[in-house]
Amino acid sequence: MDLLELREQIDNIDEQIVRLYEQRMNVCRQVAEYKISTGKKVFDRQREMEKLAKVRALTHNEFNRCGVEELFEQIMSMSRKLQYQLLSESGSLGKLPFIGVDELETGKARVVFQGAEGAYSQAAMVEYFGDAVNSFHVDTFRDAMNAIDEGSADFAVLPIENSTAGIVSEIYDMLQEYENYIVGEQIIRIEHCLLGVPGAALDDIRTVYSHPQSLMQSARYLELHHWQQISMQNNAFAARKVAEEQDRSQAAIASEYAGGIYGLEVLQRKVNHSGTNSTRFIIVTNQKIFRKDAKKVSICFEVPHESGSLYHMLSHFIYNNLNMTKIESRPIEDRNWEYRFFIDFEGNLADSAVKNALRGLRDEARNMKILGNY
Known part of the structure; x- marks a missing residue:
């Protein structure tokens, strides 16, 4: 048998696979309709584990067992995405606990920044809120987060990332720790002297x-x-x-x-070696609000400590056609070699694709938290 004949066999098999895949997705659509009518959850981890064990047992060597497991993980993942989309279309995804507003109420707001007079955080604050801002400063980032948490300030201005030195890891950790949310950002040019x-x-x-x-x-x-x-x-x-x-x-x-x-x-002057050195500051409040014209969503979540778990989480962005712009990881305290992931992606909490992706992540990830939409 020559190569051309072998390729024809593969083409025939692939056509059968496509037909069977579409049949499977049609059944998944009916499953989704049943779940919509009965209120059942889309993601059933126990059912998926049993299914993977069953298809692995049908193979005849270890290479095929691994391949079939990966294949069916993807098929089941796509089935879930279809079901989430149908739930969204039917209005069964529910509302996210964030309120859309036309503008942030900053006129009489009290704003806190970390550092002393003259800090870059102060410059970012003035750039965002204006020269007449009612503000005060504190010694540490935690003091600023506490000021928001306890209500002595309405907003805090915090550095989260520098274009040269990278992330401010302490801010990432505290975003997960506190019930404070990002509602804006300000980027300023850094010129050290x-x-x-x-x-x-x-x-x-x-x-x-x-x-x-x-x-x-x-x-x-x-x-x-x-x-x-x-x-x-x-x-x-x-x-x-x-x-x-x-x-x-x-x-x-x-x-x-x-x-x-x-x-x-x-x-x-200009002792920093990058001529384009900039720092991104976030504007944080303790209210679950977002501007209706917001274009970026920040979230964090944990994943099971097993092969492919992060890949499956990221697939929610792929299948909902969402552009992920940043991913960072931070170690989870008291759990060696396990990590919390922080992701920024383009979108608005009112968008159906964003709701769909967040619903899937909430079902499948651990401790998923929306950090803000801005």
């Missing part, structure tokens, strides 16, 4: 203070010198410390704006 007390020169410097990420973003410049580097909670704290101690051997890496507030001189 080396700041010293009046009269200081580069040759005087022995110690540099700044936030760990700012030190990282300025690593190439700092490598040219043999200065001690000391981390601070915030760039503005570093500038304030140098100003208060008036030690010519100390310098801070912070914004020129912070230097002006604390009376420091710019010893060197």
Whole structure:
């Protein structure tokens, strides 16, 4: 038998597979209609485990057993997606616990940011809320989240990601921990300066203070010198410390704006090595609201610690034609080598495709949480 004949056999088999697949999906449609009428859940893990064991047993070697298991996992996943779509079309998916609003009520809002006067967080806050914003600042990110949680502030402005240094992992962890939600974001350009007390020169410097990420973003410049580097909670704290101690051997890496507030001189501009360095800040509140024109959804979830589990979760975005823009993972406390995944994707909570994907994720993932739509 030559190659052409073998390929013809494969084509014939594939045609049968397609016909059988469509027959199977038609039955799945009827199953969905039954579940809609009876209120049964789409995802039945016990039923799927039994089905996988049964089809594995029909094969004759280990290679085929693994292949058939993967094939039927995909077939059952697509069946679930069809059922979720039908539930959505019938109005049986229910409402998400978020309220759409035309605008955020920011006129009389009280806003908190982390750091001291002159922090980049303050600049992001002013950019988002305007110069007349009623604000106060706190020492730590947790203090800011607590201020929202207890109601002493309506919104918090928090850095979540830098284009050079990556994510602010502490913020990711607290988004999962607190019942606070993202309702907006602000991206600002970062231009670090080396700041010293009046009269200081580069040759005087022995110690540099700044936030760990700012030190990282300025690593190439700092490598040219043999200065001690000391981390601070915030760039503005570093500038304030140098100003208060008036030690010519100390310098801070912070914004020129912070230097002006604390009376420091710019010893060197643009010490961060990336000319396009930017930080993304999120606007957080304790209300479950979203703007009706919001275009990005952020969620987090955990997955079973087994092969293919993350792949199956991500398939909900594929089958609902949703564009995933970011994925990050964070270790789960007290569960070694298990991770929580944070995902951003394009969409609005009012969209049927978004509702469909979130319903599937909620059924199949562990501890899925909507972090916000903005």
